[in-house]
Amino acid sequence: MSMEEPSVSTSATTSRAVRFESFGGPEALRVREVAVPEVGPGQIRVRVTAAGLNPMDWFMTSDAETAARFGLSLPCGFGTDYAGVVDQVDDGVSEFAVGDRVFGGAMSRAVADYVVVDEAGTIAVGGEAHRTPDGVEDRTAATFAIAGCTAAAALAVVKVGAGDTVLIGGAGGGVGVFAVQLARLAGARVIGTGSATSADALRALGAEPVAYGDGLVDRVRALTPGGVSAVMDLHGTDTVLAARELGVPDERITTIAGQVDGITSANGANAPRDAVEEIAGLVAAGRLRVPIAASFPIEQIRAAVERQAGRHVHGKVVIDL
Numbered sequence: 001m002s003m004e005e006p007s008v009s010t011s012a013t014t015s016r017a018v019r020f021e022s023f024g025g026p027e028a029l030r031v032r033e034v035a036v037p038e039v040g041p042g043q044i045r046v047r048v049t050a051a052g053l054n055p056m057d058w059f060m061t062s063d064a065e066t067a068a069r070f071g072l073s074l075p076c077g078f079g080t081d082y083a084g085v086v087d088q089v090d091d092g093v094s095e096f097a098v099g100d101r102v103f104g105g106a107m108s109r110a111v112a113d114y115v116v117v118d119e120a121g122t123i124a125v126g127g128e129a130h131r132t133p134d135g136v137e138d139r140t141a142a143t144f145a146i147a148g149c150t151a152a153a154a155l156a157v158v159k160v161g162a163g164d165t166v167l168i169g170g171a172g173g174g175v176g177v178f179a180v181q182l183a184r185l186a187g188a189r190v191i192g193t194g195s196a197t198s199a200d201a202l203r204a205l206g207a208e209p210v211a212y213g214d215g216l217v218d219r220v221r222a223l224t225p226g227g228v229s230a231v232m233d234l235h236g237t238d239t240v241l242a243a244r245e246l247g248v249p250d251e252r253i254t255t256i257a258g259q260v261d262g263i264t265s266a267n268g269a270n271a272p273r274d275a276v277e278e279i280a281g282l283v284a285a286g287r288l289r290v291p292i293a294a295s296f297p298i299e300q301i302r303a304a305v306e307r308q309a310g311r312h313v314h315g316k317v318v319i320d321l
């Protein structure tokens with residue numbers, strides 16, 4: 001890094017950030033005043049305007065053992081998905097400039113006024129950024145990183161393509177809204193499990209709704225006389241068990257939240273290269289939409305997390321900053 005001052009467009013010295021100072025659920029979250037972070041070599045700073053919530057956000061810090069698995073220790077920040085505007089860049093950065101609209105992921109530190117990320121990092125190491133396409137709102141862009149990559153990874157595991165009939169468990173959740181539409185864009189027929197109240201939301205995404213719970217296998221068989229060829233369980237393991245009963249081979253079944261012997265789990269970190277930018281492009285082109293179920297100001301972070309953690313949200317929950 002040269003001795004020149006980095007490009008900067010803010011005069012603020014303190015900012016807001018959501019912090020975990022003890023392990024636990026929404027009750028452990030605090031909004032704190034913190035120093036505005038400064039960029040280091042190869043980094044950009046983003047003035048965050050929106051941060052999308054995911055189940056992993058609160059799961060990672062539920063207890064010390066789980067946090068350690070993700071490389072986290074107290075005190076730590078909260079949230080991973082963000083969108084905003086670049087407001088400081090290191091001299092060595094060539095891909096971004098002050099004023100660029102960006103989105104991306106920064107593990108467990110995105111719900112804050114400012115986030116510093118590496119120009120060439122990853123969500124888990126250093127954070128990452130992508131340009132937000134024209135016509136895509138920040139609230140929407142703030143939902144792409146975790147859910148979009150996880151959905152793309154799940155489709156890649158089971159190799160969804162034209163002619164497939166895909167059963168998606170938990171189709172109305174944050175990952176489900178992406179998975180349903182990506183599967184449809186790949187040419188597949190989609191059957192999506194959900195509650196009775198989610199049926200219209202699933203139809204709007206392009207899925208044929210089916211109620212989860214006892215009798216799922218029979219209901220799916222009635223809908224698909226020709227059988228199901230691939231299954232993504234985005235909630236737990238119940239849909240995996242149904243898949244096996246339906247005769248779907250293990251290599252065409254995946255999970256994101258549960259572990260089952262013989263089944264390959266999908267991890268967003270293993271999504272196809274450029275998957276999240278492709279998703280952003282689909283949204284910009286009007287070919288994929290992201291329903292925003294609710295948005296909350298940062299001061300209502302606990303209420304927002306409780307709403308998201310209820311698992312009956314049809315779409316994404318976003319924090320406005």
